[in-house]
Amino acid sequence: MTQMTSVPDALAAPEGARRRVSPSGGVDRVFRAGLRGAGFTVLGLMATVGLFLFFNGLHAISVAGFDFVSTQTWEPDSHHFGIAAVLVGTLLIASVALVVAFPLALGMALYISEYAPRWLKRPLTSMIDLMAAVPSVVYGLFGSTLLQWEGIDIPRWLSIQFHWIPFLDVPEADPNNPLAPENVYATSTFWAGLIVGFMIMPFICSVMRESFTQAPPGEREGAYALGSTRWGMIRSVVLPFGRSGMIGGTMLGLGRALGETIAVAMIISPIFLIQPHILANGANSVSALIAQKWGAASEFGLEALMAAGLALFLLTLVVNFAASAVIARSRSGQGSDA
Amino acid sequence: MSTVEQTRPVAAPATPPPDPAPAGPETRRDTRSIHRVDVVAVLGALVSAAALTGLLFDQIAPFSGVVGFIAIAYPLFLGIYALLLSLEENGLTIRDKLVSAVVHSSAILAIGALVAVVIYPVIMAWDVLGLGNFYTEDMAEAGTLDPLELGGVLHAMVGTLEQITIALTITVPLGLVTAVFLNETKGAFTRLVRTVVEAMTALPSIVAGLFIYASLILLVGFERSGFAAGCAISIMMLPIMIRAADVVLRLVPSSLREASLAMGAGQLRTAWHVVLPTARSGLTTSVLLATARGVGETSPVLIAAGYTPYLNFNPFDGAQVSLPLATYQMWTSSEDTMQTRAFGAAVVLITLVLVLFVLARLLGGRGAGNFSKGQLRRGLRASARDRERFIGAARDRGAPGPVAHNPVAHSPIAHSPIATNPDPGPA
Incomplete structure (x- = not known):
């Protein structure tokens, strides 16, 4: 802006040719071409992911036709396969994961941005980042061998008390028999979702924390000055300002939950029926299906798995694009140099 | 406020003169947000909730075990805490303190979960971690029934190191140059690349594996090998690294860049001598964090390399296992010794991730332009x-x-x- 106001001065001094400011040439042109080349490469790589899956899965999809989305079983060698069961299973696991991760991430993000003493903020942020970096196979070990057996009472209690809610019922269970095997409550959608929830919590949390810390200090102090308690301030200032960050972070977490593979594959016992009872054993997801069937698949089986992978890819892509659009909107108008 | 009240006592007719005590040095108003009463209330609620749960436990309660204990004690704690507060506080304060308690406990739960997830494999693998052969042998000689003194995870360690090296050789140059590209150019194409990269950060890792299988193995004709696994990992790491580096580069103050341009430096010189050195620590962090994520990925290796119990130094020839894949494969065995080995491999993996992570925090974490x-x-x-x-x-x-x-x-x-x-x- 200041250059604009100095224009009259330039007009007042007409002597000497006006200096032309052209984009620097030579080396810089090569540099920019190199940069653009890298950009093209990355864009090309990312775009071809979908293309390759599509062309490899095309044959399988054309064989199955519309049955691909409506069949529940997975027997590609007899050309009788579909993703109805695994797709529903993926969505159920992701929903449970969000139900677990959202409140936890919200609490943690609020703690770091509003409650924690100043010296604790950085270590806590690091720990959340570390939680995101812990390999999923480690979460899988924890969930499959410890948590679901130690906490088996929780799904039992839930299913006995709330069996009138359709999806919390466990049909195979016999609550009147004290010697009934406990494993009807394990290896279920619930436990897979719980562990995946812990895995996606840090991703949701870091987006939320970032948006919470951007709540303007003036409004915060204004709320306090009007006599608000800390929770009142959070509810009236921090949460409204962080709303799009909360939504975007949650969707980002959803995208991750949909694609989580190994932890889910380790916890569930796979079934190929739509399993609406989230507490009952037996569940499935697209990625777990691919991981488990990959080793022993025939050539056509591989094509069918590619088609399933394509479905998963499209699903996560839609969710992720929506998430980054929401987050980008929450960041709009904020430059790096304030 | 208080000074006004004290120095000008309100005239109180027909009563003894105001107490002379306030004439001394004024007592300071307590502005702390935590008072002794609060601490006592929290502790009291905790103790009584624990005691009540102990009473209910095994008698009425439907739960057993540690998880069950906490599941009962926690709602009880909240209830008792609210009851204690309601003795002397109003509704607004009670709500504020209850929310505070919930927020604190969710933080404790998250940190507790992290600690439990990291410590549990160490406990389970304790027997095998002290054995030297675990780090120096592969599983060629050891069957599922052999004792822990035979066999180890050397093959997986070698595989992990080679695969992550391959992935880094691809990702670091391409990722950093793309991050610079996103920051140095403007326009529709840049925006498109940024949007696609952001959407790809959550690309399911198994899809990255499928992509490499479809392109590199089926189309180009490579066999399933460590190289293919490294490529699959790099597909997964690339968006993560670009995004982290992009954020770091965006934090370089534009005044620095403008100063360099004003001195007559070109775009390349500015990027090379001003932007990149200023953001060096942040870029290191982004590389290390992406590495930590890439090291722990199981499914790309599962699809692109496959499992083998043998030590394989050559990443271009034949199956090559990595630490997470070895953990997964050994865990699927029902034998106790194999499961212990699986936990051991997981501990080695966690240690590697922790080292990378601590390095990232030590080297980086500094904002642009802040010097050590x-x-x-x-x-x-x-x-x-x-x-x-x-x-x-x-x-x-x-x-x-x-x-x-x-x-x-x-x-x-x-x-x-x-x-x-x-x-x-x-x-």
Whole structure:
């Protein structure tokens, strides 16, 4: 802006040719071409992911036709396969994961941005980042061998008390028999979702924390000055300002939950029926299906798995694009140099 | 407020004169947000909730075990805490404190979960971690029934290191250049690349594996190998690294960039000598964090490399296992020894991730333009050298004085607020 106001001065001094400011040439042109080349490469790589899956899965999809989305079983060698069961299973696991991760991430993000003493903020942020970096196979070990057996009472209690809610019922269970095997409550959608929830919590949390810390200090102090308690301030200032960050972070977490593979594959016992009872054993997801069937698949089986992978890819892509659009909107108008 | 009340006592007719005690030094108003009453209330609620749960436990409660205990004690704690608060506080305060308790406990739960997830494999693998052969042998000799003294995870460690090296060789140059691209150019194409990269950060890792299988193995004709696995990992790491580096580069103050451009430096020189060095620690962090994520991925290796119990140094030939895949495969065995080995492999993997992570925090975590002590010393030394050089040059030209006047202004870090200190260090 200041250059604009100095224009009259330039007009007042007409002597000497006006200096032309052209984009620097030579080396810089090569540099920019190199940069653009890298950009093209990355864009090309990312775009071809979908293309390759599509062309490899095309044959399988054309064989199955519309049955691909409506069949529940997975027997590609007899050309009788579909993703109805695994797709529903993926969505159920992701929903449970969000139900677990959202409140936890919200609490943690609020703690770091509003409650924690100043010296604790950085270590806590690091720990959340570390939680995101812990390999999923480690979460899988924890969930499959410890948590679901130690906490088996929780799904039992839930299913006995709330069996009138359709999806919390466990049909195979016999609550009147004290010697009934406990494993009807394990290896279920619930436990897979719980562990995946812990895995996606840090991703949701870091987006939320970032948006919470951007709540303007003036409004915060204004709320306090009007006599608000800390929770009142959070509810009236921090949460409204962080709303799009909360939504975007949650969707980002959803995208991750949909694609989580190994932890889910380790916890569930796979079934190929739509399993609406989230507490009952037996569940499935697209990625777990691919991981488990990959080793022993025939050539056509591989094509069918590619088609399933394509479905998963499209699903996560839609969710992720929506998430980054929401987050980008929450960041709009904020430059790096304030 | 209080001073006004105390120095001008309200006239109280027909009562004894105001107490002389306030005439002394005023007591300071307590502005702490935590009072003893609060702490006592929290502790009391905790103790009574634990005691009540102990009473209910095994008698009425439907739960058993640690998880069950906590599941009952926690709602009880909240209830009792609310009850205690309601004795002397109003509804607004009760709600505030209850929310505070919930927020604190969710933080404790998250940290507790992290600690439990990391510690549990260590406990389970304790028997095998002390054995030397676990780190020096592969599983070629050891069957599922062999004792822990035979066999180890050397093959998986070698595989992990080679695969992550391959992935880094692809990802670091491409990722960093793309991050610079996103920051140095503007326009529709840049925006498109940024949007696609952001959407791809959550690309399911198994899809990355499928992509490499479809392209590199089916189309180009490579076999399933460590190289293919490294490529699959790099597809997964690339968006993560680009995004982290992009954020770091965006934090480089544009005043620095503009100063460099105003001095007549071109775009390449500005990027190479100003932008990248300023963001160096942040870029290191982004590379290390992406590495930590890539190291732990199981499914790309499962699809692109496959499992083998043998040590395979050649990433271009035949199956090559990595630590997470070895963990997964050993865990699927029902034998106790194999499961212990699986936990051992997981511990090695966690240690690797932790080391990478701590390195990232030690090296990086500094904002752009904030220097460590060593960097500051080096910068000051460079300034001092420049000063000598300028003085020498001026003397050679036979014009002492004004040129050597303000050497700090020419120093490479003169823009940093710390370096504006007039003392140029050891001159």
